[in-house]
Amino acid sequence: MKNYLIVLLLLAASIVNANECQVFPPELALYYGNGMFNSQKAARESRNSLIRLMRNQLPGYRINYKLSYNYNENPVDQVLEVSRQRLLLDYSSFLLWLSGVELAPEWFREGLELIVTGYDAFSYLFDSDLRRHISQYTQDINQCRKVLLVAHSQGNFYGNESWRSVYQTSTA
Template sequence: MFNNLDDSNSSRLMIKYLTERQLPEYRLSYKVAINHNENPFDQLLEVSRQKALQDYGVILLWLAGIEAAPDWFREALSEVAILYQSFSYILDRDLQTHVSQYIQDIERCRKVLLVAHSQGNFYGNEAWQRVYKNSINSLPLNQLKVMGMVSVATPASFVGAPLDYEGDQQKITRYLTLNDDLVINVIRSAIIDPLPGNLANSNESSDWKNHSFVDTYASGNPSQQVLTNFIRSVAFNLESLPLNRTTLDSSALASAGYDHVIGMLEIEFTRSGSVYRYYDVPETVYNNLISAASAGGYYNQAIRGQYPSRRLF
């Protein structure tokens, strides 16, 4: 909210600046997913303009209950509240386009990380649920951590949604809202119940609302570093669809693949055709496996029961 396409592109460039050197293990692609709906606060401002309001700052006082709001504003606010509560404005062509792009990237074995700001968190949450309802090659996506989300200045009351494996959602979602973000605090007092503030900056922002992605969150101290750390943390917990695996000369193991970024080993078993993933596995273990005289023997000795694992299919 309060952002246009230029603002979103500036945010994209800022994210690139903050994270490109922090994620050297990844080949990164930075994209903008923007919705073009008129946001509810724009509607309030438009109603106020039509009423020839001279001081728009008084809107925040009305919303916060510091001053009594006129009837026309209360009526407009009620309409906005209904709009927010129904979430009808997120079921649109923009969102469908976003979800289609995310699924295409996942099908290409890419990992998707959303950094959502303000109203974009409603879109991000809805996109999350739609993506994870899908299956690719009969593999339910909610069994994998294929898309993560970092929520910034969120007016929503949650981030993402629970996945099939307990704990996965917590590993790939983070949120950051400043205690003195005026826009979110106004929303909290007037419309819905966002997640609580969880950080305070020590420096002043050029944005008096303390809500801007670039000027406040991505430039503040310590919010800039916290945001960067959150993105890095989520990125290193994401995984892709089944890997390109190396064929093994083994009667027990058909093939093995490795994601060196997150330390994930993937093994296909010969007899059953089952594929398992093992997490937090050193790369030396993978190298030893594919070069072992007996891959099955090495698996039983050094891998089986040694690492967290799950069956894909």
């Protein structure tokens, strides 16, 4: 849990007129956004760990813990994302691995194996994941809740894009 990057989406003040949101005690929707290769069960377990860690950390708020689940995207994108996240700065090495000229490191081979064995053409719905997250956050904000997202790995990308979309919509 300590490696999780917290992405704050405390948007209620900028989106909903403060006069319309006089809720006491204030409400907070705290979401966990999973990374790649996480099953829904594993993501729920991580969210539950977050619940245990956050207990008594936000006094004065009524907190509703939620999950912003990210399904895996297409296999090629996953391979590129795994490589990028491993701080692969030399893309020529990546191409040499793919072509078989050089042996790829173990972490890369294991990631590629997970992708190949778990491929399901109907489960890679990146755009629908993002739309669903935006809808969830917007609904909470419209119900006068503050929104906080704690994201891991690729969940940060979803969180950042969701925030951009929600913020642009609210200021348009």
